[in-house]
Amino acid sequence: MDLQIPYNTEPRPDTGLYNAKLGIWLFLASEVMLFGALFSSYVLLRTGAPSWPLGREEGLSVPLATLNTMVLIASSVTMVLAWASLKMNDFAKYRRYMGLTFLAGVGFLCIKAYEYYTKFEHHHFPSTNTFFAVYFTLTGLHGLHVIGGMVVNGYFWGPGAKMWKTDPERFTNRIEVAGLYWHFVDLVWIFLFPTLYLL
Amino acid sequence: MALVDEHAHPKHGHGEHHEPGFIGKYIFSQDHKWIGIQYGFTSLVFLLFGFTLMMMMRWALAYPGKPLPLLGMMLFKDMGGVMPPEFYNQLGAMHGTIMVFLGIVPLAVGAFGNYLVPLMIGAPDMAFPKLNMSSYWLYFCGGVAMLSSFFMPGGAAQSGWTSYPPLSDIAPSGQTMWLVGMLFLIFSSLLGSANFIVTIVQLRAPGLTWMRLPFFVWAQFVTSFLLLLAFPALQAAGMLQLMDRVAHTSFFLPSGLVISGQPLAVSGGGSPLLWQHLFWFLAHPEVYVLILPAFGIIGEVIANNTRKPLWGYKSMVYAITFLGFMSFVVWAHHMFMTGMGTVMSTFFQTTTMIISIPSVIVLTAMLISLWGGSIRFNTPMLFALAFLPMFAIGGLTGLPLGLAPTDIHLHDTYYVIGHFHYVVAPGTIFAMFAGIYFWFPKLTGRKMSEALGKLHFWPSLIAINCVFMPMFIQGLAGVSRRLYDGGASYSHAQGVLKWNVFMSMGAWTLAVAQIPFIFNLFWSIWKGQKVNSNPWEATTLEWVATTSPPLAHGNFETIPEVHRGPYDYSLPGASRDFVPQHQLQEA
Amino acid sequence: MSAHNDAESIRKEVKAYITVFFSLAVLTVLTVAVSYFHMPVTMAILVALAIAAFKGTLVASVFMHLRAERKLIYWILLLTVVFFFVLMAIPTISQWDQRMLR
Numbered sequence: 001m002d003l004q005i006p007y008n009t010e011p012r013p014d015t016g017l018y019n020a021k022l023g024i025w026l027f028l029a030s031e032v033m034l035f036g037a038l039f040s041s042y043v044l045l046r047t048g049a050p051s052w053p054l055g056r057e058e059g060l061s062v063p064l065a066t067l068n069t070m071v072l073i074a075s076s077v078t079m080v081l082a083w084a085s086l087k088m089n090d091f092a093k094y095r096r097y098m099g100l101t102f103l104a105g106v107g108f109l110c111i112k113a114y115e116y117y118t119k120f121e122h123h124h125f126p127s128t129n130t131f132f133a134v135y136f137t138l139t140g141l142h143g144l145h146v147i148g149g150m151v152v153n154g155y156f157w158g159p160g161a162k163m164w165k166t167d168p169e170r171f172t173n174r175i176e177v178a179g180l181y182w183h184f185v186d187l188v189w190i191f192l193f194p195t196l197y198l199l
Numbered sequence: 200m201a202l203v204d205e206h207a208h209p210k211h212g213h214g215e216h217h218e219p220g221f222i223g224k225y226i227f228s229q230d231h232k233w234i235g236i237q238y239g240f241t242s243l244v245f246l247l248f249g250f251t252l253m254m255m256m257r258w259a260l261a262y263p264g265k266p267l268p269l270l271g272m273m274l275f276k277d278m279g280g281v282m283p284p285e286f287y288n289q290l291g292a293m294h295g296t297i298m299v300f301l302g303i304v305p306l307a308v309g310a311f312g313n314y315l316v317p318l319m320i321g322a323p324d325m326a327f328p329k330l331n332m333s334s335y336w337l338y339f340c341g342g343v344a345m346l347s348s349f350f351m352p353g354g355a356a357q358s359g360w361t362s363y364p365p366l367s368d369i370a371p372s373g374q375t376m377w378l379v380g381m382l383f384l385i386f387s388s389l390l391g392s393a394n395f396i397v398t399i400v401q402l403r404a405p406g407l408t409w410m411r412l413p414f415f416v417w418a419q420f421v422t423s424f425l426l427l428l429a430f431p432a433l434q435a436a437g438m439l440q441l442m443d444r445v446a447h448t449s450f451f452l453p454s455g456l457v458i459s460g461q462p463l464a465v466s467g468g469g470s471p472l473l474w475q476h477l478f479w480f481l482a483h484p485e486v487y488v489l490i491l492p493a494f495g496i497i498g499e500v501i502a503n504n505t506r507k508p509l510w511g512y513k514s515m516v517y518a519i520t521f522l523g524f525m526s527f528v529v530w531a532h533h534m535f536m537t538g539m540g541t542v543m544s545t546f547f548q549t550t551t552m553i554i555s556i557p558s559v560i561v562l563t564a565m566l567i568s569l570w571g572g573s574i575r576f577n578t579p580m581l582f583a584l585a586f587l588p589m590f591a592i593g594g595l596t597g598l599p600l601g602l603a604p605t606d607i608h609l610h611d612t613y614y615v616i617g618h619f620h621y622v623v624a625p626g627t628i629f630a631m632f633a634g635i636y637f638w639f640p641k642l643t644g645r646k647m648s649e650a651l652g653k654l655h656f657w658p659s660l661i662a663i664n665c666v667f668m669p670m671f672i673q674g675l676a677g678v679s680r681r682l683y684d685g686g687a688s689y690s691h692a693q694g695v696l697k698w699n700v701f702m703s704m705g706a707w708t709l710a711v712a713q714i715p716f717i718f719n720l721f722w723s724i725w726k727g728q729k730v731n732s733n734p735w736e737a738t739t740l741e742w743v744a745t746t747s748p749p750l751a752h753g754n755f756e757t758i759p760e761v762h763r764g765p766y767d768y769s770l771p772g773a774s775r776d777f778v779p780q781h782q783l784q785e786a
Numbered sequence: 787m788s789a790h791n792d793a794e795s796i797r798k799e800v801k802a803y804i805t806v807f808f809s810l811a812v813l814t815v816l817t818v819a820v821s822y823f824h825m826p827v828t829m830a831i832l833v834a835l836a837i838a839a840f841k842g843t844l845v846a847s848v849f850m851h852l853r854a855e856r857k858l859i860y861w862i863l864l865l866t867v868v869f870f871f872v873l874m875a876i877p878t879i880s881q882w883d884q885r886m887l888r
Contacts, residue, residue: 003229003323003324003328003752003753004323004753005322005323005324005326005328005402006322006323006401006402007401007402012401015400015401017401019326019327019397019401019402020327022396022397022400022401023326023327023393023394023397026392026393026396026397026427027389027390027393029427029428030389030392030393030427030428030430030431031431033428033429033431033432034431034432034434034435036431037431037432037434037435037436037477037480038435038439040477041435041436041439041450041473041477044470044473044476045450045468045469045470045473048470049468125446126442126446126447126448127446127447127448127449127465127466128466129449129466129468130448130449130450130466130467130468130469133442133446133448133449133450133466136446137438137439137442137448137450141438
């Protein structure tokens with residue numbers, strides 16, 4: 001569809017924004033409400049419970065989760081560096097950083113998968129108790145968001161990168177927007193990690 | 200097909216223009232106008248289906264224990280054609296869900312909003328056409344999932360449109376499909392609302408400042424924020440209930456729950472109230488989503504058919520913005536009977552009373568707008584005029600529900616059903632009819648028949664009041680809602696049972712009254728009176744800056760430039776009684 | 787977005803990104819370390835959330851460019867934060883309400 005939608009790439013003067021940037025922030029606002037509702041549910045269930053185990057008491061691995069936190073933070077840096085590379089006209093560098101971001105995502109998911117596996121091995125399932133119900137649901141939904149981000153990042157690393165040749169400014173904006181989403185996923189984990197594993 | 204002007208293209212070239220094939224044009228269209236029509240058609244079908252479900256319910260209410268005509272022997276052979284209570288509950292839950300989520304919101308926002316907003320703001324399309332297309336198909340898939348629940352073992356969702364646990368957690372598998380459908384619908388809505396907000400903020404034509412926006416656009420703007428920020432709570436709750444049902448978690452199941460003498464084999468530790476909080480956190484803003492687009496439509500129809508600017512436009516804009524904000528802090532007035540303490544109850548009663556003020560401001564402004572106007576009593580205006588007292592009744596009857604002492608008596612009775620139906624049925628749905636009659640010429644270049652319009656309007660107005668007014672009587676007598684026999688087995692209901700037959704007759708008459716409308720709608724597409732591009736002599740951009748139907752590609756020959764407010768009707772010194780928004784000086 | 791238009795200012799930004807990365811790493815270690823101290827539950831929650839909030843602010847303001855972003859975005863986020871707190875208030879008032887009733 002080649003309808004010319006205004007302000008797709010160049011920002012609108014009075015708002016200073018291009019369309020997708022406003023769009024992604026609105027989407028992130030709804031995501032704040034989504035994870036907020038889940039956090040709220042967690043707090044309600046936990047404060048209403050007669051007792052609630054500490055993360056590490058129930059077999060959650062703090063070292064693994066700390067490693068995972070580092071992995072995700074690193075992927076956030078590589079993501080923003082990917083965008084910065086495009087801003088500096090260095091496509092090769094962009095490719096490298098975006099590739100690293102994708103790999104970091106893979107790493108995160110592998111560690112997560114291993115964590116889930118150890119839980120299942122010990123017969124800890126979402127149905128075991130509300131602690132595990134909360135743990136699996138929150139990390140599971142977060143994990144789905146990671147996968148979604150990786151699909152987008154993978155596309156922009158691969159077939160989507162064609163746009164750099166035809167419309168570099170628009171492509172750079174797309175990476176910025178994808179980056180905003182990815183940083184948000186990191187942000188959610190920054191709160192999930194202490195509340196599930198450490199408190 | 201006169202709905203899309205395929206042959207009208209802007210005269211100037213615009214580079215390569217790949218003509219999409221049939222699938223790209225009609226199935227996976229990215230044109231907001233066609234997507235609006237897709238939403239419109241689909242939602243009207245769902246509304247009709249939801250209406251049919253209700254007509255079956257009204258049989259059981261009027262004649263409990265009597266076999267359902269025609270369908271009875273097909274569906275309930277073993278019961279001799281009599282509707283079992285479980286089926287009545289399915290009808291109840293699905294009627295509510297379908298009307299609200301598959302009918303009204305997609306019609307009000309997906310159809311009217313999608314079609315009109317870009318045109319009214321002078322934009323070539325929505326900001327994200329591909330996203331728009333996905334929103335429609337997600338809605339469609341959600342609808343299919345919802346309806347498929349009827350075919351699940353145990354039947355469709357049957358725990359009310361509110362799906363309260365623990366009942367909904369242990370209900371048959373139709374409830375799972377309800378939840379899956381809901382997840383699709385909510386996702387569709389989230390993408391759509393982001394699209395609307397970006398479109399309205401970024402794509403307004405030059406000169407179209409915020410206070411020059413048609414009131415309809417403001418209404419859609421506030422509505423989109425409500426959808427964006429409130430729906431995620433139900434998305435979360437839906438996911439948690441799905442986990443409860445599929446993964447056997449206990450988010451909403453308390454410890455020690457015993458069902459039919461058997462303790463439930465779950466971990467327990469959950470909270471049924473958690474569901475109610477999350478559900479109503481969405482569902483209260485949702486009811487404003489139901490009414491705001493209606494306000495928008497009525498505003499446009501009134502301004503046009505009084506030949507005067509809307510009185511108090513600015514107040515109305517501030518009122519609906521305030522309303523949108525307040526709608527997030529009133530939800531627990533649906534939960535007064537859950538055992539809450541006085542402080543929480545006082546808080547929510549206070550916010551609920553405060554939120555009634557902006558609605559009064561809007562209604563009053565619309566009433567005053569009529570004063571001194573040259574009123575044209577065409578079909579859209581008749582529906583718009585009827586909307587005002589009908590919405591007033593709905594709003595006023597909300598007051599005793601919003602105050603806890605009276606709510607103690609009225610909660611979960613027919614009074615509630617009467618209240619919300621007045622706002623939604625002779626309220627919002629009448630506004631939808633007004634909008635369809637009003638903008639039909641924009642979509643098709645033809646007018647709907649006025650005679651058939653009046654034949655639709657008058658019986659509908661009378662019948663709809665016959666259906667819903669007696670509900671207040673029954674509710675005050677204490678008749679509970681969701682009773683499959685309409686209260687027949689309760690002694691306190693005996694005195695008001697006679698209204699059941701009356702209301703059912705009203706409902707069936709209402710059904711018959713829609714026939715002229717359905718016929719009119721389709722007949723007029725091909726045989727309606729041909730009109731010019733602005734038959735109502737309106738001022739707003741969708742009427743004055745493009746053809747009827749609008750240009751297929753990009754809506755406008757050139758993007759208009761706006762020089763005045765949206766309602767320059769009867770401007771002193773002007774040569775005509777309306778001045779288009781993009782006209783620099785009056786001729 | 788004028789801060790991001792020439793190579794020099796991008797290089798400065800890159801420096802900021804690296805700095806934030808190391809800060810986040812250190813703060814993560816700090817979060818874990820603090821969790822091993824014995825402190826009353828409320829303290830523990832407040833400290834953990836405070837560190838998380840600080841980390842989040844770094845990510846949002848630097849990686850997500852919020853510190854150079856437009857007013858409109860701030861207003862949308864402010865609105866969201868207000869409603870987020872309303873959502874989070876649900877369990878609090880619900881609990882408090884229950885306790886008052888007893």
